[in-house]
Amino acid sequence: MTGIAPQLAATATIALRPATHDDVDAIMACERQPGYDDTVGRWSREEHLAALVEPSHRYIVALDSHSAVMGFVILQEIAPAASAVLVRRIAALSQGRGHGRALLDHALALIFDELGAAKAWLRVWPHNARGMALYTKLGMREDGLSEVQRNGAPAVMTIMSIDAARYRDRKPRSETP
Numbered sequence: 001m002t003g004i005a006p007q008l009a010a011t012a013t014i015a016l017r018p019a020t021h022d023d024v025d026a027i028m029a030c031e032r033q034p035g036y037d038d039t040v041g042r043w044s045r046e047e048h049l050a051a052l053v054e055p056s057h058r059y060i061v062a063l064d065s066h067s068a069v070m071g072f073v074i075l076q077e078i079a080p081a082a083s084a085v086l087v088r089r090i091a092a093l094s095q096g097r098g099h100g101r102a103l104l105d106h107a108l109a110l111i112f113d114e115l116g117a118a119k120a121w122l123r124v125w126p127h128n129a130r131g132m133a134l135y136t137k138l139g140m141r142e143d144g145l146s147e148v149q150r151n152g153a154p155a156v157m158t159i160m161s162i163d164a165a166r167y168r169d170r171k172p173r174s175e176t177p
């Protein structure tokens, strides 16, 4: 794939590639893992199939050694003159095995090195400590609040972001605590 940054070297054992229509079942399985409805959204097959062909979207999947899908990330708001790219959704089939980190690391390389965006941002539930810890480790910082509707009631999500300058200033992974 293009746009692989040096920072990805440490995660090179996890293969990553753009998703295809054939990956939708596995992507849906990832976002429907038990307990995930508390922290991540889910789409129908039709919604994923439509999103996959949107020029403003990118889907990346992480694979195990047998080429099975172990996680995915969806980017949105990609445009030729985009100043910010949204990391719309990220989920791992099995937590704590490095797939989330590999996916986000690659997504940031794509956003800054390939797309030349000025900023990457996402929304995370404040109770999602695991997600926020991962985003913080990769250089993202809290950047405001987003008012949303959840189950018909108003709720507030945390916005986290990283700009191109902070991305380039990040320490290599070997120096990251």
Ligand SMILES: CC(C)(COP(=O)(O)OP(=O)(O)OC[C@H]1O[C@@H](n2cnc3c(N)ncnc32)[C@H](O)[C@@H]1OP(=O)(O)O)[C@@H](O)C(=O)NCCC(=O)NCCS
Pocket (backbone or CB within 6 Å): 036, 039, 040, 090, 091, 092, 093, 094, 095, 096, 097, 098, 099, 100, 101, 102, 123, 124, 125, 128, 129, 130, 131, 133, 134, 137, 177
């Ligand atoms: C959030 C998510 C994508 C992270 O992916 P993951 O594969 O579990 O994370 P990784 O294994 O790559 O671990 C990332 C880092 O977080 C750390 N971490 C793992 N569990 C943690 C925890 N409970 N609390 C804090 N940090 C934790 C790991 O040590 C790792 O750091 P390291 O690479 O320096 O060792 C994944 O857990 C997930 O799919 N969660 C459910 C869906 C979700 O919440 N998505 C995000 C919505 S905003």
